[in-house]
Amino acid sequence: MKLLFSFITVLLLVIIAYAGIRYASLYYVFGVIIPYAAVGIFITGFVYRVLKWAGSPVPFRIPTTCGQEKSLPWIKQNKLDNPSSTLGVIGRMSLEILFFRSLLRNTKTELREGPSLAYGSDKWLWLAGLAFHWSFLIILIRHLRLFTEPVPYLITLLNNLDAFLQIGVPPLYITDVVLLASVSYLFIRRVLIPQFRYISLISDYFPLFLILGIGISGILMRYFFRVNLISVKELVMGLVSFNPQVSADIGSIFYIHIMLIATLFAYFPFSKLMHMGGVFLSPTRNLANNNRMIRHINPWNYPVKVHTYEEYEDEFRDKMKAVDIPVEKE
Amino acid sequence: MYDTGKIIAGLVIFAGLVTLPFWYNSGKAAAKPEPSLDTPVIQQMKDKHCIESKQYMIDNHMQMLNEWRNEFVRGDMTMYINSKGQYYTMSLEDTCLHCHSNEKQFCDKCHTYVDIKPYCWDCHVKPKEEVASGQR
DSSP: OOHHHHHHHHHHHHHHHHHHHHHHHHHHHHIHHHHHHHHHHHHHHHHHHHHHHHHHHOOOOOOOOSSOSOTTTSSSSTTTSOOOOOOHHHHHHHHHHOOHHHHHTTTEEEEETEEEEEEOOOOHHHHHHHHHHHHHHHHHHHGGGOOSSSSSSHHHHHHHTTTTTOTTTTTHHHHHHHHHHHHHHHHHHHHHHHHHHHHHHHHHHHHHHHHHHHHHHHHHIIISSSHHHHHHHHHHHHHTTOOOOTTSOOOOHHHHHHHHHHHHHHHGGGSSSHHHGGGGGGGHHSSSTTTSSOOOTTTTTOOOOOHHHHHHHHHHHHHHHHTTTOOOOO | OSSSSHHHHHHHHHHHHHHHHHHHHOOOOOOOOOOOOOHHHHHOOOOOOOOHHHHHHHHHHHHHHHHHHHHHHHSSSOOOOOOTSSSOOOIIIIHHHHHOOTTTTTTHHHHTTTOOOOGGGGSSOOOOOOOTTOOO
């Protein structure tokens, strides 16, 4: 049901874009207004969300000890898993962000004959996740060739590397294949394994279908229903120089692609996709474990009114002496 | 707010990266590429035409060249019959570049604009640039 709802929503978006262009010729709406609005929502929503997170105090360091913390000099510290310095934290964060290190620890459990519970390593999620995220990043950077004039050398280089296999005309991009394969795997895994399907929500299926739709519409546009790339770049360059000009000679597949991307951008700050910003703010990863070296004071501690023994004695010293109770200060 | 410095720095980097295309292109008007048809051979043609219609060539020249290459090198066809029934030799150098001898002003105009690097010249000899007489 949740799956079907997400699928139908994405399908509706496609139909809206197709009908809007094909039957109503709303080029300005789908080519200018919707992309601008989506980028606006994306940036403001993202900043708002991060600022809201930054408002929560992190009173204590959470070491998540996956390794030996800094201790006596003859005990070897695991500097990457349990860093005590900023440099170590940078190392841990880089490995987390670039290579998803904590996903590498993913395990699976199985109930076997006996009955006995077995644990095993499960690297497929890590592999598919890594392949998906990296190819998505490369595809995003690659698209900058339509957003820049002159095109920077690095983007040209990335384009040529991606089309390195020289299969067909226009040449097949390796990342297109990797993206579709990995997203399909991530989707099938979610549907076929009963435990995962049970915990899957609309907010899990919807982004998957959206990204799948973006990938498929992009591939269809590049290899099958080809569009006039010169007009596409003109439209995009008009958008980024705040001088938008729409032209009618771009096929509706382009507007479907744009519509799905605009939805992804606008939906981003409200969704689990915010892990893009959130990964930088994860307290179990970005805080050095120096609990035993530095005192961390809870930021929401309010000043407690206390009456110490010294103050008590000062107040009652005469009376205490009068009845021969021993005092610390004469 | 906690860790204000780091949060603000991170958000500034984020906003900078997202809006990168906006400030990269600021103040520069990107001109639409205009491929030039001004070559001696085209100048002398009375009825200026390509082997297929202009729109067909704009949309499909890459596929056509790819098919020509495969047919000529691996298949057994050496002649192309266009929609009007006329025969043309399947040759980049002898057919296409015979008229379009101005690679820099014709091919490269659009290809550079959208950052396409066709690998024609990996095998073919790059033509010597012949600018139309009277220019240069």
